[in-house]
Amino acid sequence: MKLQVMSFCNRIRSAFVFYVAGVALLSLGEFAAWGEIVLVSDRLQRLGAFSNALVIDRVFVETTNGVRFLDISIKVRERGKVEQREACLEDGTKVKIGVRPVKDGFVLKFVPVKGTQPVKWGIGIRACENEFFTGLMERTVDGPQQASWEPGISAAMDLRGQTVEMIVKPTTSVYAPFFISSRGYGLFVLGTWPGFYDFCSSDTERVNVVFEGPQFEAKFYVLGAPMQLVQAFAKEVGPPFLPPKWVYGAWRWRDEHRHRTTYYDGTPVTGPFNSEVMEDVLMMRAFGIPCAVYWIDRPWAPGPLGYDDFEIDTNRLPNFSQMVRWLEEGGIRLVMWIGPFFQGRMASNALALGYTYPGQRPQRNNYPLVDFTNPEARSYWQSGVVKLLKMGVAGFKLDRGEEGIPDDGPYKVFDGRSIREVRNAYPVLYLKATYDIARKIPGERFCVHAAGSIYGGYKVWCILGWRRSGDA
Structure with a gap:
């Protein structure tokens, strides 16, 4: 009618x-x-x-x-x-x-x-x-x-x-x-x-x-009943994955790591790894404080923002792969900061190849963003994450998924959607790209959106995800 x-x-x-x-x-x-x-x-x-x-x-x-x-x-x-x-x-x-x-x-x-x-x-x-x-x-x-x-x-x-x-x-x-x-x-x-x-x-x-x-x-x-309503919603969008047990242990974090010549009390640094990492771990051990996770924030790579090309800054973090193994021997997993954008040579290549998010103006930080709807752009960014995974990094703090994301104008992302429609979806695309590549590398992996934004209700890898070696 x-x-x-x-x-x-x-x-x-x-x-x-x-x-x-x-x-x-x-x-x-x-x-x-x-x-x-x-x-x-x-x-x-x-x-x-x-x-x-x-x-x-x-x-x-x-x-x-x-x-x-x-x-x-x-x-x-x-x-x-x-x-x-x-x-x-x-x-x-x-x-x-x-x-x-x-x-x-x-x-x-x-x-x-x-x-x-x-x-x-x-x-x-x-x-x-x-x-x-x-x-x-x-x-x-x-x-x-x-x-x-x-x-x-x-x-x-x-x-x-x-x-x-x-x-x-x-x-x-x-x-x-x-x-x-x-x-x-x-x-x-x-x-x-x-x-x-x-x-x-x-x-x-x-x-x-x-x-x-x-x-x-x-x-x-x-x-x-309210509980029934929340349960029905959670079942429809999917409950979160259960993370590995080590995630629930004590975490140690610094906003920025510097490699110093002496420890806090003036004792000369003779160890092979970053002085502050060693100091934190050894002091916690000396005082009987358990540590399950050590978290390294940016900067950890070369470049003005400490995030170029997913490469390790060996001046700041010498003998990185050996340091990861040393931490693991002490029952400590390493978590690293990452962001949804390119820096260094990867940024230049991504801009030339059209892998970047449309409508974004050049800026110092969070630029250029990845267009995660473009399979080639997604894969190129994931290749950087793989470098860290293969060095033994156990998880990631995914940051900056909400800052500087364009949402106005006639621009469309690779899959044809307008940037206005993708504005809320962008953090989810970012998290899923990380989760998907982490699943392909053998080992126990964990990714958490510990800071930044998320648009809930769209699949559980929005919050966190993990995989044991051999899982389907």
């Missing part, structure tokens, strides 16, 4: 569109009756006047012709049948709307009909007065990391009254397009396009969700 969609002007008597962080939000005044998507489930918590129905309204699509609200009416019960509609706008835009009941909830999907080119989608989810929400990020509030520990901050795990831009931020930044409600449902938006959530901030009666992209797909988990 084709449904005529009223124009924006006729539909809303008082409305205005404004932007926060480049994502359209809709602040609405008096309005006429809306079409609704109603999801009926006895597993929903009954709060206030809300019974066993989840009401989704203010569904809109934005194209180059502007914002249009979809006047649709769909009601689906759990274990019911699939419902589909086609909405036809007065400007010729056509959209297919589908709601599919599944075992643990409902799948909602908006797809444009051929010839229609949406750039953004939005839904409103009716919220009751005493409903709370949590999820999306590891921070207390969205924005700069330091905002989460500002003096006097009152925000807590309840996102009600907050807005969240769904895009990874510089520094420690773990974002996932998944939240849960005290009504017993959770919402997971599929894909990696940037989005925006408004939890009853501009509209106290609704959670407004807006996402960029040519189509929109989301899953509503309806299971009642």
Whole structure:
């Protein structure tokens, strides 16, 4: 059935569109009756006047012709049948709307009909007065990391009254397009396009969700208890791999290693390895402090940033391979810092071969980034990681996956996606490239995103991965 969609002007008597962080939000005044998507489930918590129905309204699509609200009416019960509609706008835009009941909830999907080119989608989810929400990020509030520990901050795990831009931020930044409600449902938006959530901030009666992209797909988990919602989400995206036992031991780290001629007390250095590595290990041993992992941060290679060509700076870290074996003999694994960019000769070659990320301007650090969607570029960068693995490095701190990543302009990566769509996916591509190559080298390997950003919900190697020699 084709449904005529009223124009924006006729539909809303008082409305205005404004932007926060480049994502359209809709602040609405008096309005006429809306079409609704109603999801009926006895597993929903009954709060206030809300019974066993989840009401989704203010569904809109934005194209180059502007914002249009979809006047649709769909009601689906759990274990019911699939419902589909086609909405036809007065400007010729056509959209297919589908709601599919599944075992643990409902799948909602908006797809444009051929010839229609949406750039953004939005839904409103009716919220009751005493409903709370949590999820999306590891921070207390969205924005700069330091905002989460500002003096006097009152925000807590309840996102009600907050807005969240769904895009990874510089520094420690773990974002996932998944939240849960005290009504017993959770919402997971599929894909990696940037989005925006408004939890009853501009509209106290609704959670407004807006996402960029040519189509929109989301899953509503309806299971009642918070633990069940989180478990269902984890099972769908995949639980994390169990790391080797040594990862859980004590770690020793320095921000920068220097090779000195004397130890801290003036004793001359006569050992064959980096003075500070030897000093750290021997002092911990002398005081009976266990050490399972030793972590070397950048700089550890030649070059202005200490990261040229995945080569070891022998002045800073003499006899490196022998040092790795010495550590292993003492039950200590070595972890190294790496980043998703080229330096040294590899940088020059990558730029000449077109292996770099499009749209990035030259800069001192984090440049040039690898286009991990290009198999040849990925392999070239991995060849540097292999050098370290073959010298016995047991794991990596993967850093800088979120800094200086272009996300604006007409540029496309090698696989044809826009850099805007890949912005959230980039840390995941980086981690998977490391994980995949580590699996091919015999031995027990571990990679961890110990610092930087990640976009959660997309495979478990986002967080960490490991492999024993001989594993399939």
